[in-house]
Amino acid sequence: MTREQFIEQVALSQESLRRFLCVLCGGDSSRADDIAQEALLKAYLSFGRFEGKARFSTWLFRIAYNCFYDHKYKSGRNVTEALADETVSGRRGDGGGAEPCGSAYADESERADKRFEHQQLYMAIDALSEHERTVVLLFYMEDKSINDIVVITGMPSGTVRSYLSRARGHLREYLSSLR
């Protein structure tokens, strides 16, 4: 595959990839786009490792899913560190770092707006665990097969089926309660 072909393939898959990440990020499309960019650049740099066993889009989803977890882990750590900093500064009595800045409010508000647009979807998957949510989104929203989900998430096939079954039960209940 040449660089041009790689770009063409990415152009075909990027929309569904970004949508998937956007829902995983709880409607934060700018964060989803950052993760998608990082994932695609990683895919570009490590293209030599693509063996062609899975489809190209599945391979991209796998990298993006790993990036999402890396980000989540890092942001989790950052929040912990920020809280620790706040505690330390609070103890020192300087009062800094307690108020979020204006842009943070704007981001939050934008995110809330986006989330509101697709409220039904977020409400439906809200009660699901992280893994169940991932499996459901890949299976129902992105129309991936069980085998593709196994490749993307790295979970065993039985586990994927089990998550899917539980999530399906929950979604059925939710949809029945709607009407």
Add this chain to the structure above:
Amino acid sequence: MKTDKDIRAFMHGNRPAASGNEAFMADFVRQMELLPVPASFEKAEQRKAEADTIAGIFEAAKAWNRKMAVLAAVSVVAVSSAAAVLFSFVPDSWLGFFDMLPEAYISPVTARYLLMGFFVMALVVLAGVSCRQHFRLL
């Protein structure tokens, strides 16, 4: 009872749309260009360039062969036609030749047609031989 189809329809109906696809791709390509080209792509591009070179040489050889085949066919037609015309206009020569054959008499008209037929056959065979190389390469 809600089915899989209902769940899928619900998810498809409520999924967010990824906006700004072109801007995203433009940004991605711009960032890609800032990075060094990975070895796997270099190899693929080198292989493609080599394949293009070989295809170019093959095309040139095919064109040369086609030209030569047409030239050979035209030459064969010209030479054969000239020989046939010459033979038809000098009847004494072929009549004398047939008179030399032992105990064989062929009328001048039959002999003329026989010779013309021979020339036509020769023409077809030679034209075929000259075009063979061209068709083999197609």
